Each structure stands twice: as structure tokens, then as C-alpha cells.
Amino acid sequence: METFINLAHGDGGELTHRLIRDVFVAAFGKKDTALFDAASLYIPTGNVAVTTDSFVIKPIFFPGGSIGNLAVAGTINDLAVSGARPLYLTCGFVIEEGFPIVDLKKIVIDMANEAKKTGVTIVAGDTKVVEKGSADGVYINTTGIGVYEHNKGCSLAFEEGDAIIISGTIGDHGIAVLTARGDLGITAPTLSDCASLNGMIDSVLQQCGTVRIMRDPTRGGLATTLVEIAEDFQITMTINERLLPIKQEVHGACDILGFDPLYLANEGKAIFIVADSQKEKVIDILKSCPEGKDATIIGSITSKGKGQLLLETPIGSKRMLNRLSGTMFPRIC
Amino acid sequence: MLEILKQSNDPGICMPLVEAVLEKAKEFQKKFGRKPAFMEVCGSHTMALAKTGVKQCLKADVNLISGPGCPVCVTDQKSIDAMIALSDEDNRIICTFGDMMRVPGSNKTLLDKKIAGSDIRVVYSPIDTVTIAEENPDKEVIFLGVGFETTIPILTLMVGEAKKRGISNFSIWMTTKLVEPVLRYLLEAGDVKLDGFILPGHVSIVLGESSYNYLVEEYNMSGSITGFETAELLSTIYKLIDLALQEKTAIENNYSSVVSESGNKVAKQWMETYLTTCDEAWRGIGVIPNSGLDLKKEYDLYNAKKRFKVEVGEPRKTKCRCGEVIRGLISPSECHLFGKACQPLNPIGPCMVSAEGSCAAYYQYMRESL
Amino acid sequence: MCVGVPAKVVKKMEYTAVVDVMGSQTTVGIIFVPEVEEGEFVIVHAGQAMSIVDEQYAKDSVLEWRKLVDARNSETVE
Numbered sequence: 001m002e003t004f005i006n007l008a009h010g011d012g013g014e015l016t017h018r019l020i021r022d023v024f025v026a027a028f029g030k031k032d033t034a035l036f037d038a039a040s041l042y043i044p045t046g047n048v049a050v051t052t053d054s055f056v057i058k059p060i061f062f063p064g065g066s067i068g069n070l071a072v073a074g075t076i077n078d079l080a081v082s083g084a085r086p087l088y089l090t091c092g093f094v095i096e097e098g099f100p101i102v103d104l105k106k107i108v109i110d111m112a113n114e115a116k117k118t119g120v121t122i123v124a125g126d127t128k129v130v131e132k133g134s135a136d137g138v139y140i141n142t143t144g145i146g147v148y149e150h151n152k153g154c155s156l157a158f159e160e161g162d163a164i165i166i167s168g169t170i171g172d173h174g175i176a177v178l179t180a181r182g183d184l185g186i187t188a189p190t191l192s193d194c195a196s197l198n199g200m201i202d203s204v205l206q207q208c209g210t211v212r213i214m215r216d217p218t219r220g221g222l223a224t225t226l227v228e229i230a231e232d233f234q235i236t237m238t239i240n241e242r243l244l245p246i247k248q249e250v251h252g253a254c255d256i257l258g259f260d261p262l263y264l265a266n267e268g269k270a271i272f273i274v275a276d277s278q279k280e281k282v283i284d285i286l287k288s289c290p291e292g293k294d295a296t297i298i299g300s301i302t303s304k305g306k307g308q309l310l311l312e313t314p315i316g317s318k319r320m321l322n323r324l325s326g327t328m329f330p331r332i333c
Numbered sequence: 334m335l336e337i338l339k340q341s342n343d344p345g346i347c348m349p350l351v352e353a354v355l356e357k358a359k360e361f362q363k364k365f366g367r368k369p370a371f372m373e374v375c376g377s378h379t380m381a382l383a384k385t386g387v388k389q390c391l392k393a394d395v396n397l398i399s400g401p402g403c404p405v406c407v408t409d410q411k412s413i414d415a416m417i418a419l420s421d422e423d424n425r426i427i428c429t430f431g432d433m434m435r436v437p438g439s440n441k442t443l444l445d446k447k448i449a450g451s452d453i454r455v456v457y458s459p460i461d462t463v464t465i466a467e468e469n470p471d472k473e474v475i476f477l478g479v480g481f482e483t484t485i486p487i488l489t490l491m492v493g494e495a496k497k498r499g500i501s502n503f504s505i506w507m508t509t510k511l512v513e514p515v516l517r518y519l520l521e522a523g524d525v526k527l528d529g530f531i532l533p534g535h536v537s538i539v540l541g542e543s544s545y546n547y548l549v550e551e552y553n554m555s556g557s558i559t560g561f562e563t564a565e566l567l568s569t570i571y572k573l574i575d576l577a578l579q580e581k582t583a584i585e586n587n588y589s590s591v592v593s594e595s596g597n598k599v600a601k602q603w604m605e606t607y608l609t610t611c612d613e614a615w616r617g618i619g620v621i622p623n624s625g626l627d628l629k630k631e632y633d634l635y636n637a638k639k640r641f642k643v644e645v646g647e648p649r650k651t652k653c654r655c656g657e658v659i660r661g662l663i664s665p666s667e668c669h670l671f672g673k674a675c676q677p678l679n680p681i682g683p684c685m686v687s688a689e690g691s692c693a694a695y696y697q698y699m700r701e702s703l
Numbered sequence: 704m705c706v707g708v709p710a711k712v713v714k715k716m717e718y719t720a721v722v723d724v725m726g727s728q729t730t731v732g733i734i735f736v737p738e739v740e741e742g743e744f745v746i747v748h749a750g751q752a753m754s755i756v757d758e759q760y761a762k763d764s765v766l767e768w769r770k771l772v773d774a775r776n777s778e779t780v781e
Contacts, residue, residue, distance in 0.1 A: 185457065186728065187727065187728050188728070189726055189727075190727075242344070248726050249727045251725050252708070252723075252726050256708075256727060256729055257457070258688070313386035314344045314347055314386075315347045315351050315386050315387065315390055315563060317386030317387075317390045318386075319384075319386060319389065319699065322697070334744050334756070334758065335725065337761045337762060337764075337765055338708065338709075341765075346772055349771075350768060350772060353771055457749070458731075458750025459749055459750065460732060483749075484749060486735065487748070487750075535748055535753060538753045564768050568764075571771070589760045589763075590756050590757045590758070590760035591746050591760075597735055597753060603734075603735075
């Protein structure tokens with residue numbers, strides 16, 4: 001096999017055929033469905049959940065993962081936090097001429113492993129190759145398909161007093177990736193928290209039926225995601241600065257670089273807003289899962305009717321959290 | 334050390350400190366018939382007071398006024414325009430601190446220029462600029478030297494390093510500011526009634542506690558040097574109110590773990606070797622004589638102002654009131670543009686977009702409507 | 704800009720040192736604090752160590768705050 005991707009790998013001829021066979025099908029399996037232009041899928045009864053995502057992360061390999069497992073986990077999580085059971089994934093690749101095939105194999109194997117772990121099947125894909133300089137290594141686009149199940153999912157029936165829970169420490173992915181880029185001059189032992197959460201979320205929904213809402217705080221971090229929920233549903237949420245679970249080394253890296261962990265990306269965490277009466281039960285369920293061992297109640301819905309997110313400081317004052325204006329963290333996912 | 338840091342933000346210590354400050358402030362009001370008023374003159378203090386919630390907690394009883402603490406914000410518009418115009422030539426690499434990127438010029442920002450193709454780079458550690466010059470011998474590499482006395486010694490390190498490595502394609506556009514001249518200006522102008530200054534944390538590391546004696550000796554004004562944690566800020570405000578109640582004036586060092594009597598002698602030595610005082614134009618004020626530091630004549634090779642001619646017209650007139658904000662004459666929310674025409678994503682003036690700007694601090698941390 | 708958090712010197716070289724802030728590490732210049740020793744804490748600004756932290760003074764600050772708080776508490780009790 002060639003060492004590097006070249007334009008012929010994308011032109012539909014012999015090299016394309018070998019690439020699909022030796023890299024993609026070798027990892028993803030399903031030789032039979034690879035014979036058609038479209039996959040034929042069984043969807044259990046219910047509303048179909050569809051999501052799409054693109055991954056342009058830099059660097060492609062980072063502490064705790066690669067663009068491969070990130071693409072799978074990220075897409076699965078979008079389905080899972082919506083309350084759907086993830087079933088199938090597609091993936092389209094845009095690869096830069098000159099990209100090492102051994103790296104492509106690593107990425108694809110990461111994807112296959114992540115999919116296998118989660119019970120999701122990769123059913124369709126596409127590969128294009130562009131000239132050197134027209135893409136940065138590899139970009140991946142995915143579509144995720146799942147199904148909503150009856151009486152399980154997000155009720156959106158918010159009430160004053162509802163608890164806000166984060167399933168673990170914040171800012172890990174952001175710091176892992178930013179420090180891995182090497183241009184900030186700092187090293188941190190932090191690993192990305194990249195992880196598929198469908199198992200953990202399913203455990204919660206199995207026992208609780210519905211929760212108010214779930215979201216995964218990716219780009220923009222915990223703060224941005226909560227601001228969006230507050231504005232979308234016109235609720236006032238107050239979170240307590242002292243309760244935020246943040247790893248020491250993430251604090252340290254943020255202090256050196258002047259970042260705020262509240263705005264850094266997470267790729268293996270979920271926010272749950274639940275009825276006050278359910279909060280302890282949900283915490284217990286989350287803590288029994290490896291991805292949720294640091295789950296914490298961080299605040300509550302303090303009133304309805306006005307969409308805002310407030311942060312309570314250690315001295316009891318409250319300040320509004322907004323979306324970030326202009327701080328640039330390019331290509332974090 | 335970590336334990337100490339934790340306690341600096343521990344509610345068990347900080348909440349009683351808040352109550353203690355409020356109590357003292359009420360005592361002050363009873364005695365003098367008005368609220369005590371203090372000005373902080375360090376951009377990081379402006380941010381810290383807002384972010385920790387100290388300013389909001391004390392709002393009703395203590396008047397905390399933001400002063401000229403942000404080096405980018407106090408730089409006058411013509412200088413800003415000149416720095417942005419530097420990037421117009423093709424064979425140049427402009428290196429700068431991050432918050433200069435989105436400061437509005439009369440025409441464009443550095444970010445606009447970067448998107449349009451100019452080679453403009455943000456450096457976290459200015460000394461990296463010298464390495465960039467070494468790696469790009471065919472380009473002129475210019476660092477935008479904006480800063481107060483914490484940053485100024487670091488600029489001299491860069492010149493020293495360039496000299497050592499025999500690099501001649503490196504220079505600094507010097508537009509530095511000194512704290513003492515602007516404090517004297519404010520006190521002599523007398524526009525804002527003050528009971529004391531919250532003195533800068535890191536500038537004081539370089540200058541030393543005794544460098545502020547003129548405040549007491551010549552202006553009968555107290556000052557307290559402090560750090561950035563909640564308990565540090567609160568205890569400083571407490572001490573300042575206490576001094577005023579006793580009708581005493583003094584310079585307090587509330588950051589003695591890090592600030593000494595005479596400052597950092599090594600840093601001062603570097604400044605003395607390479608720099609000489611010069612006049613500087615301040616936003617909203619005009620030229621204050623001997624209020625900045627420039628490279629001495631023998632270092633003209635590294636002085637971008639001597640090497641490159643930049644032509645800029647008179648700055649575009651806007652309704653921006655940053656000049657009044659940095660003098661403590663108005664608070665950000667009193668500017669009609671605040672939060673409407675002027676927001677961090679489309680700023681009219683530097684105070685809204687600088688990492689240490691008063692308007693930025695207000696916008697990010699104090700716009701709560703509860 | 705101004706980082707208030709002290710960084711611990713874990714390795715001292717000639718003009719630079721590796722410092723650790725709660726587990727994250729970076730290299731800073733130590734030209735302004737040439738006498739710093741490994742194990743001591745420094746305050747860092749724009750990639751340069753500007754001052755060595757005197758831990759005793761730092762501890763004394765905490766004691767001072769506690770004293771203030773305790774004095775208040777005993778007043779309120781009375």
C-alpha cells in the first residue's frame with residue numbers, strides 16, 4: 001500500500017477501491033452493505049432523530065483521543081442528549097493530498113472502536129481527496145441517526161427549584177487540545193474527556209423516564225450552553241462558582257493562559273436539568289458510571305420568565321454570564 | 334501555597350470581610366456625610382473587583398472608581414492608528430499582546446488587517462518576538478510596546494536579547510506609560526474626589542512600596558498595594574477606610590508577600606540601562622511630560638519609531654467617552670454608547686475590547702439585571 | 704495579563720526555569736529573580752518571573768484576615 005494519500009485515491013479508480021477496502025471496510029466491517037450506494041436500515045417505531053456534525057480539530061491526535069473517536073463520540077452525544085437512542089452513523093472524509101495513510105488507519109480504527117463500544121453501527125461513508133493546502137490533514141463530517149423512545153427523554157417542563165447537574169469536570173478537552181497545539185508554551189497533564197455518553201444517559205433515562213433537558217457543553221463550554229438553554233426557554237438559572245468541578249491542572253493552565261474554564265470545550269460531559277426531587281437519584285446513577293464519577297449539582301433554576309444565567313461568587317454576589325465575545329479558540333472540535 | 338490561595342477566596346473568610354468593610358463604610362458615612370471613594374489604577378484590579386463580585390457587594394456603601402489602569406485604553410487614538418498602519422508594509426511581521434488585536438483604529442483593527450493578509454502575530458511572551466526575528470531575517474519584526482512598569486522591563490530584555498544574538502531586523506514601537514505622572518495629573522486636576530488609591534499589584538513589584546511616598550508627602554493621599562484575590566481586595570479597602578476614619582494618610586503594603594520596600598532592583602537596572610523618560614500622549618488627557626519611557630539614543634537600531642515613518646491623519650471623531658472613563662469621570666454605563674452601539678464584538682473604543690478595559694469589565698461582569 | 708497565582712519553580716536553568724501552576728507547566732525567564740531557588744514560588748508576568756513569593760508574609764496575610772474576622776465576630780456576639 002502507498003504511504004501517503006494522493007489525488008488518485010479520490011478519483012474513484014483502483015486506488016479509491018483499495019483505500020475503501022483496506023482502510024475503511026477493514027475497520028468498519030459490513031462488506032455486504034458496502035455494495036450499494038445507500039444503506040438500508042431498520043428503524044424501530046418512533047420518531048427518528050437525525051444530527052450532523054463536522055470535525056476539523058487541530059491537532060488531529062491529542063492527549064486522550066483523535067479526530068476519529070471524537071467524531072463518533074461527538075455525534076452519538078448529540079443524539080443521546082436529545083433523548084434519542086443512537087443507532088447509526090455515516091462519515092464523510094475530506095483528506096489532504098500527502099496525508100499519511102498510517103495516520104488515516106489510526107483514525108478509522110479509533111472510530112471503529114468507539115462505535116463498537118457504544119453499540120452504534122457505521123453504515124455509510126464517502127472519501128474525497130483535495131490538493132495539498134486545500135484542507136488541513138483531514139476533515140470528517142458525520143450524520144447520526146437514532147430513535148426517540150416513548151416516555152423517555154426531555155420533557156422541557158421546567159420548574160423553579162429544578163437542579164442543574166454537570167456529569168463531571170469542565171474544561172479538560174479545551175486545555176488538552178490547546179496545550180497539545182504546542183504554540184502556547186505550556187504543558188498540562190490533562191487528557192481530553194472525549195467519551196460517548198449514550199450508556200450513561202440511558203441509565204439515567206431508564207430509571208427516571210424523563211428529565212427536563214440534557215445538553216452536551218462542547219464549543220463555548222458550560223457557560224455558553226447554559227446561556228442558550230436559559231434564552232431558549234426563558235428561565236433564570238443560578239450556578240455556584242464554588243461548586244464547579246474543575247481539575248487542579250486545568251485551573252493552573254487557565255491561570256497561566258488567562259482562560260476561563262466555564263467557556264472551554266468539553267467532549268465527554270453532559271448537563272442534566274432535573275426535578276429537585278430527582279437530583280440525588282440522578283447523581284447516584286451518574287457516579288456509578290465511569291464517565292460520570294465527578295458528577296456534581298452546580299445550581300438550580302431560580303425563576304421563570306426571564307432568560308439569563310447567573311453565577312454566584314464566593315461572597316454571595318451574583319453576576320450574569322454571557323456568551324463569549326471574540327475570544328478565539330479555533331478548531332477545538 | 335495552594336492552601337493560602339484557597340483561603341483567599343474562602344466564603345468563611347470573605348463574607349465576614351465584606352460585612353466588616355460595609356460596617357466601616359457606614360461609620361465613614363456617619364462621620365463625613367458621604368460614601369468613601371477609592372480609585373484602582375490597575376486594569377487587572379478593575380477586572381478582579383468586578384469578577385470576584387467585590388465591587389457589586391460594596392456598591393451601596395463604597396464608591397469604587399476605575400482609573401487609568403489599562404495600558405491599551407490610555408494610549409491615544411493617533412498612536413493606535415499609527416501602530417495599525419505599521420502593518421501596511423509587506424515585508425513586516427507585527428508582534429503584539431492579544432488585546433491589541435481588536436482595538437478599533439480610525440479605519441481598521443489589527444485583526445481586520447490580519448484577515449486581509451498582513452503578518453500579525455499574538456505573542457504571550459514578548460521575548461519570543463526576538464526568536465521570530467531570528468527565524469525571519471528577510472522581514473522587519475516589530476513589537477508593539479504598550480504597557481506600564483510591569484511590562485517595560487520586559488521590553489528592555491528583548492533589546493538585550495536582540496543585541497546578544499546580533500539581530501538587527503527587530504525593533505519595538507515604544508508607547509509605554511508610567512503610573513506616577515498620571516496619578517499626579519489626576520490629583521492636580523482634582524476632578525474626582527478620592528479618599529485613597531488601590532495601588533497596582535504587579536507594577537508595585539517593580540517600583541516598590543516606597544515609590545508611592547509622594548502621594549502622602551505631596552498630596553496627603555493614602556494608597557494600599559494589593560493582589561487580586563477576594564480577601565486581598567477586601568482587606569485593602571478595609572484598611573483604606575480605616576485610615577480615612579483615623580484621619581491619617583499612609584502607603585500600605587497589603588501585598589508584602591510579593592512587593593518589597595524598594596521594588597525589583599534588577600528590573601530597575603535594566604530600565605535605567607536602556608531607557609530614558611519621554612513625553613507621552615494619553616487618551617482624553619493629551620501630552621503629559623515625562624510620562625513614558627523610550628529607548629536611549631544608542632539603541633535607535635531597536636527603536637521602531639526611529640526606523641520607520643508612519644503617516645496617519647487625525648483620528649476619526651466618534652462619540653467614544655473612553656477618555657473620561659479612564660480618568661474616573663464617568664462609569665462605563667454612563668456612556669450612551671455602552672452596550673448598544675459599543676459592545677465587545679463591535680467596539681467603538683478600546684475600553685470595551687481590551688482584556689483590562691473598564692467598559693469590558695463592566696460589560697462582562699456587571700451588567701446583571703436581577 | 705496579571706496572573707496573581709504563584710508558580711512553583713521545579714527546574715532552574717541559566718536564565719530560565721520550568722514552573723508549575725497546579726500541575727500545568729511552562730518555562731519562564733528568571734532574569735529579574737536570579738536568586739530564586741527550586742521549590743520557591745514566583746509571580747509571572749508575560750513570560751517572566753517578576754518576584755519571589757515570601758510564603759511567611761503570605762501566611763501572615765491569612766492570619767491577619769482571620770484576626771479581623773474574629774474581632775468582628777466577638778463584637779457581634781457582644
